[in-house]
Amino acid sequence: MITTPTTGIPITHLADKKSHHATEAGNYFVANYPPFSFWQKEQAFAVDKMLDSPAPQDVPLGVYFHIPFCRKRCHFCYFKVYTDKNASEIRRYIHAGLAEFARYATRPYIQGRKPKFVYFGGGTPSYLSVPQLKELTDRMKDLLPWDETEEVAFEAEPGTLNETKLTAIREIGVTRLSLGVEHFDDHILESNGRAHRSGEIDRAYRFARGLGFEHINIDLIAGMMNDTEELWKMAVAKAVEMQPDCVTIYQMEVPYNTGIYKQMQTDGKVTAPVADWETKRAWVNYAFSEFEKNGYTVTSAYTVVKNPDKIKFVYRDMLWEGADMIASGVASFGHLGGVHYQNQADILPYMETVERGESPIFRAYATSPDERFLREFILKLKLGMVRSSYYQRKFGENVLVRFAPQLKWMQDEGFANMGEDEIRLTRDGLLQVDRLLHEFFMSHHRTNRIV
Ligand code: SF4
Numbered sequence: 308m309i310t311t312p313t314t315g316i317p318i319t320h321l322a323d324k325k326s327h328h329a330t331e332a333g334n335y336f337v338a339n340y341p342p343f344s345f346w347q348k349e350q351a352f353a354v355d356k357m358l359d360s361p362a363p364q365d366v367p368l369g370v371y372f373h374i375p376f377c378r379k380r381c382h383f384c385y386f387k388v389y390t391d392k393n394a395s396e397i398r399r400y401i402h403a404g405l406a407e408f409a410r411y412a413t414r415p416y417i418q419g420r421k422p423k424f425v426y427f428g429g430g431t432p433s434y435l436s437v438p439q440l441k442e443l444t445d446r447m448k449d450l451l452p453w454d455e456t457e458e459v460a461f462e463a464e465p466g467t468l469n470e471t472k473l474t475a476i477r478e479i480g481v482t483r484l485s486l487g488v489e490h491f492d493d494h495i496l497e498s499n500g501r502a503h504r505s506g507e508i509d510r511a512y513r514f515a516r517g518l519g520f521e522h523i524n525i526d527l528i529a530g531m532m533n534d535t536e537e538l539w540k541m542a543v544a545k546a547v548e549m550q551p552d553c554v555t556i557y558q559m560e561v562p563y564n565t566g567i568y569k570q571m572q573t574d575g576k577v578t579a580p581v582a583d584w585e586t587k588r589a590w591v592n593y594a595f596s597e598f599e600k601n602g603y604t605v606t607s608a609y610t611v612v613k614n615p616d617k618i619k620f621v622y623r624d625m626l627w628e629g630a631d632m633i634a635s636g637v638a639s640f641g642h643l644g645g646v647h648y649q650n651q652a653d654i655l656p657y658m659e660t661v662e663r664g665e666s667p668i669f670r671a672y673a674t675s676p677d678e679r680f681l682r683e684f685i686l687k688l689k690l691g692m693v694r695s696s697y698y699q700r701k702f703g704e705n706v707l708v709r710f711a712p713q714l715k716w717m718q719d720e721g722f723a724n725m726g727e728d729e730i731r732l733t734r735d736g737l738l739q740v741d742r743l744l745h746e747f748f749m750s751h752h753r754t755n756r757i758v
Contacts, residue, residue, distance in 0.1 A: 311713075311716055311746060328583060328584045328585070329578040329579070329583045329584075330530070330559065330560070330561055330578065330579040330581050330582070330583060330584060330587075331561070331577055331578060331579065332561050332562065332563050332568045332571065332577075332579065333560070333561075333562065333563070333755065333756075334385075334560060334562050335558065335560040335741050335742070335756075336557070336560060336741055337685065337686075337689075337741045337744045337745075339640070339647065339682070339686075340678070340681060340682040340685045340686065340748070340752070341672060341674070341678055341682075341748075341749075341752050342748075342752055342754055343649070343670075344754060345672060345752060346647060346648075346649060346670040346671055346672040347670055347671070347672070348669060348670050348671075350646070350670070350671040350672055350673055351648065351666065351668040351669070351670065351671045353646045353671055353673040354641075354643060354646050354648050354666070354668055354671055355666065357416055357643045357644040357645075357646050358411065358414035358415070358416045358417065358643065359414065359415055359416065360415065360416050360644070361415055361416070362415065362416055362417065362418065362419060362420055363416075363631075363644070366629070366630060366631050366644075367423040367424075367625050367630040367631070368417070368420045368421070368422050368423060368451075368630065368631045368632070368633070369422055369423060369424040369425065369426065369622060369625060369626065369630050369631065369632040369633075370408075370422045370424070370425045370426070370447065370451065370632065370633050370635075371425075371426045371427075371428060371632055371633065371634040371635070371636075371639055371640070371641065372404060372408070372425075372426070372427050372428075372432075372443070372447070372634075372635050372636055372639075373404070373428055373429060373430060373634065373635065373636030373637060373638065373639035373650075374427060374428070374429040374430045374431060374432040374434060374435060374636065375387060375388050375389055375400075375429060375430040375636065375637050375638065375654060376388065376389050376390070376392055376397060376429070376430055376431060376434040376435075377389070377390055377429070377430055377431045377434060377464070377502070378390065378431070378434065378464065378466065378467065378502035379500060379501070379502040380500060380566065381499060381500040381501055381502075381566075382499050382500035382532070382565065382566035382567050382570075383499060383500070383528075383531070383532075383559060383560075383561065383565050383566070383567055384500075384565060384566070385562035385563075385564050385565050386429070386430065386638070387637065387638050387652050387653070387654075388429070388430050388431075389430075389654060394436070394439075397435070397439060398439065399658060400636075400637075400654065400658060401435075401439060401442065401443050403657065403658040403661040403662060404443075404635045404636045404661075405443065405446050405447070405450075405635070406661050406662070407635045407636070407650075407661045407667060408446075408447060408450055408451075408633065408635040409450055410661075410664075410666070411633045411635075412450040412451050412633075416631075416643065416644065417451070417631075417633065420451070421451060421452055421453075421454065421455040421456070422451055422453065422455070422456050423455065423456060423457050423458075423621065423625060423630070424456060424457060424458045424459070424460070424621045424622045424625060424630075425447070425453060425456055425458070425459045425460070426459075426460045426622050426632075427459075427460065427461045427462060427481075428462050428639075429462055430462075431462065431463070431464045431467060431487075432461055432462050432463065433461070433462070433463035433464055433467040433468055433472065433476070434464070434467050436472075437471060437472055437475040440472075440475055440476065440479060441475065441479065444479040444480070453480055456480070457619075457621045458482050458483055458619065458621035458622055459479075459480045459481045459482050459483070460481070460482070460483040460485060460622050461476055461481040461483065461484055461485065462485045462487060463476070463484060463485065463486055463487065463511070464486075464487050464502060464503055465486055465487070465488065465503045465507040465508045465510075465511040465512075466502050466503030466504070466507040466511075468507075468510075468511040468514065468515070469514070470514045473511070473514045473515055473518055474518060477518045477519070477520060481520065482520065482521045482522060483520070483521065483522040483523075483524065483622075484515055484520045484522070484523050484524070485523075485524040485525075485526060485555070486508070486511060486512065486515070486523065486524065486525045486526065486551075487526050488508050488525045488526055488527060488546075489501060489526060489527060489528045489531065490527065490528065490531055490534065490538075490542050491505045491508065491541065491542045491545045491546075492505070492534075492538045492541070492542065493505050494533060495531050495532070495533050495534055495538060498532055498533050499531045499532050499533075500566065512525075512549060512551075521552075522552045522553065522618055522619075523551050523552050523553075524551060524552065524553040524554065524555055525546060525549070525551045525553075525554050525555070526554075526555045526556075526557065527542060527543075527546060527554060527555070527556045527557070527594070528556070528557050528558075528559050529556055529557070529558050529559060529582070529587045529590040529591050529594070530558060530559035530581045530582035530586060530587040530590065531559055531581060532567070532580050532581055534581075534582060536590070539590045539593070539594075540593065543593065543594045543597050543598075544597070546594075546598075547597055547598060547601050550613065551613070552612065552613050552614065552617075552618050553610055553611070553612045553613070553618055554594075554598065554603075554610065554611050555609050555610050556591050556594055556595075556609055556610075556611075557609060558584070558587040558588070558591060559581045559582065559587060561579040561581065567579055567580070567581070584739075588738040588739060591738055592734065592738055594611075595611060595734070598611040599611070605691070605737070606690065606691075607689050607690045607691060607737075608689045608690075608691065608737045608738070608740045608741070609689070626642070627682075627683060627686040627687055628683060629642075629645075629679060629683065630642070631643050631644065634648070634649075634650065635650075636650065636657075637650060637651060637652065637653065637654045637657040637658075637667075638650055638651070638652040638657075645673065645674045645679055646671055646672070646673045646674070647671060647672045647674065648668045648670070648671040648672075649668070649669060649670050649671070650667045650668055650669060651667040651668075651669045652669065676702070678749075679702075680698065680701075680702040680704050681747065681748070681749065683698075683701075683702075684698060684706060684710075684747060685744050685747050685748070688730075688732065688740060688743075688744060688747075689740055689741075689744075691731065691732045691736075691737045691740075692729055692730065692731045692732070693706070693729070693730050694728050694729050694730075695707050695728050695729070695730070696728050706730070707725075707730075710747060713746045713747060714730060716746070717732075717736060717743065717746075721733055721735055721736070722735060722736030722739075722743060723736050742756060
């Protein structure tokens with residue numbers, strides 16, 4: 308019997324799963340390495356220690372600020388979001404986040420450095436009012452100036468945008484506006500708990516285009532509840548017609564802390580009411596092909612880009628290559644000098660901790676050099692192509708030798724093609740890359756994968 312090189316799972320079994328597996332609860336998307344379940348409270352001290360060390364000369368710095376507020380909680384959402392906060396509570400949160408940010412800005416490891424990228428994520432950053440946005444960004448710039456910043460990325464929910472707010476977002480310096488569109492069909496948007504409708508998408512996109520943002524991305528999700536092949540094709544056609552600079556397409560996953568999972572528990576169901584994995588891959592594949600026909604390039608497992616020479620992903624690429632990133636805000640993820648960390652996940656204890664002048668970090672992971680190499684290899688495989696010479700130069704590792712069994716298996720299964728120097732995923736491999744990445748994890752880091 309042929310098995311995968313590292314898990315010993317029979318290939319026939321995986322092939323079955325690959326073809327016919329219904330969506331069950333759990334995380335599919337590999338966001339970081341080592342997995343979050345290995346991060347520990349006991350390692351939080353390593354962040355503080357790093358902050359007291361001298362600033363590095365050649366490591367880029369980025370900044371992440373988390374806004375945990377939304378108009379409504381989507382049924383598939385697994386983030387900690389708040390839909391009931393008033394203006395004074397939001398102001399208190401912003402002040403807490405800024406106080407946390409100031410704690411970092413004055414420490415030896417950070418002081419004097421200027422961010423290369425800034426990212427506002429959530430939640431819904433565009434939920435903030437114009438005065439709140441201005442206060443937040445003015446203070447952030449006072450603490451760590453943006454004059455060397457190459458990218459300011461900002462996530463937005465279409466229904467929270469009007470011309471005044473978009474103008475303010477543009478004026479604070481945002482270069483990459485990412486619209487959480489997800490789908491264009493109003494019934495699908497409504498039945499999945501989204502707050503916006505298709506008319507708001509059109510309006511927000513038109514305004515944003517007129518304001519000259521350098522890079523407008525729209526997010527889509529393949530396989531939402533009630534989606535059908537016909538509706539998905541219409542959504543893709545609409546996205547092509549809009550001609551955004553970039554489209555990010557996710558495959559619907561149903562993590563445990565979602566409304567969908569809670570409903571599954573109530574109904575005693577194991578299978579989520581969304582498309583199965585084979586269908587989701589086929590739909591993403593269809594979308595990729597349609598965009599390619601219209602001049603776009605597939606640049607990763609999730610993205611198509613209109614002009615790859617112009618459109619850069621500074622946040623993603625620098626972070627994957629080991630940049631430092633200060634993360635402020637509840638539940639946010641940061642990385643400093645090889646130490647990953649995450650903040651307290653509930654807003655009230657988060658604010659109270661920061662207001663007492665204490666660190667809100669609740670878990671961290673200090674990586675070894677080998678884990679840093681693995682992380683960069685694993686994450687960059689999501690781009691669909693990596694070069695062995697890059698890892699030889701940067702880490703002194705020959706990936707073709709180190710991962711020979713896994714790569715041979717991927718080649719035999721039709722998931723990858725090998726050149727002399729390059730490892731290139733096939734379209735089939737790219738469409739299920741998050742499942743394949745587990746093959747490269749250290750054995751003690753392997754946890755359950757859901758497909
Ligand atoms: S808009 Fe995004 S963060 Fe907010 S509830 Fe929906 S999925 Fe979650």
